[in-house]
Amino acid sequence: MRKSKGYRVDVEFDCPVVDATRLEQVLRHHFGATEVRVAVRAVTSDKLLSGPPRWEPNPGTGAHTMLEIVRERGVVRWRDIKHVRNSRAALELLLMDGHLVRVSHGLFRDGSRPLDAEIAVKQREPYFRGQLGTRQQTIYDALAKPATAAELRQREGVSRQAVDQILKKLMKSGLIRRLPTPGESSEWVYAQSGKRTLDVLVDREPKIGSLEKATLRLIPPVGGARRAALVERLGQSTHSALKRLVAKGLVEKAGTPKRQLIRLTQKGLTHSAYDLEGEHLPGNDVSAALKPEQVRLLLALDALGPARALDISAAAGVRSKRAPSAGQYLQRLRMSGYIVQERPMPGRAPIYRLTKQGTTAIAAAKLAGKAMSPNKARRAVERDAADRAQQAASRHYSSPGQGRTPEILALLESGPLTSREIQDQLSNPFKFYRSVGLAASDLQKRGWVRCIGSGDHAAKRWELTSAGLDWLEARRAQHEVQQIDLAPSEAHHP
CATH class of the missing domain: 1.10.10.10 (Winged helix-like DNA-binding domain superfamily/Winged helix DNA-binding domain)
Structure with a gap:
């Protein structure tokens, strides 16, 4: 090898086979070459290779030693192979050639065989329950029930600094994880790694303030309370309290914005702050949160099945001449989550379907003695179609x-x-x-x-x-x- 003018380097190889692509990668990556030109002066082999050969490291080199360690163990961490001579360069060569595959940060496996999941998981967990200290084991067992750091301090009687240090070590080892708590700002809930996210959020009882407790206790266990009645009893700050209760999954809203009902969820009904025998506001069914015209439209949609707005309004007897029209009522029901709108084809009238919330409202209306026969609804639609056909015929003349x-x-x-x-x-x-x-x-x-x-x-x-x-x-x-x-x-x- 000799240097020539302009920082050009000429390299000569005396060997039967040279992988030009591999040579160019090594020169560019490890030696900083900006331009590589390969010229073959003479071919001594009578048989040319059909494709680039798989490069194998020479025995005794650092790359060969590293590859033997990986093939013996299957999956290794960087700290297990960094003692090899020229470990960084050897690792890059093996990764580029496909002998090794990077599983994650600092974790490598043999590229010649599929990943063994059990070996990989065992290598990624440096800490085991048997290696935990007494206090760490206590905190880990306490997190069988998800809790925040403040709840752990109160429950176990450990200082704040100690709890934070233990939680960081357990998270680093992968034994626990943390999730944001819905409705509770600047707090995390910790749980063991084996639990699903949904189970963690369902199993934990959220913390609520004094106003939220007062609002929760006024809601009846059956039916729902009018939002206006709650605001009249507790004041305007009830709006923000209801917003937090909805975010925590303790209550849910029903009805339109002007006639809204607040109902308890199963999580709110079983909350420790709720008093089942205490004083509650009068209960209302879901249909009470809707106007009579909206209830008739829902009953007509239930009787007809998926239908157009024209057929629904005809079956319900809600004409467009009324103020507001049937279309406005249907849009309010759609925005409140009682029905959904589907457009089967471009240029065609949309089709409306009931949601789960709409089915609940219909069940409540039927309990209140309001119902509509499917045959009656279909006959109303047929009469309306005949009237419109007659009007169209008369408009022709x-x-x-x-x-x-x-x-x-x-x-x-x-x-x-x-x-x-x-x-x-x-x-x-x-x-x-x-x-x-x-x-x-x-x-x-x-x-x-x-x-x-x-x-x-x-x-x-x-x-x-x-x-x-x-x-x-x-x-x-x-x-x-x-x-x-x-x-x-x-x-x-x-």
């Missing part, structure tokens, strides 16, 4: 010009007319001149008339089409009435 369509078409039979001429010849003229153009535009959309002229220099003229003439003749044949002019004497004395 209705006049967009406020009853003046036949007369407008009859005037256009004689030839094209402007809007001003139509207005002047009508027997019952429009109140506003522009209404003639709007009525004619609506007739144009139906294909009964067409517009002649752009309207820039010449006035727009409306001309009757063949479709309009057919409609006019059908209208005359359907509504033909013989008019008889009678004198007053003939009308009273036949």
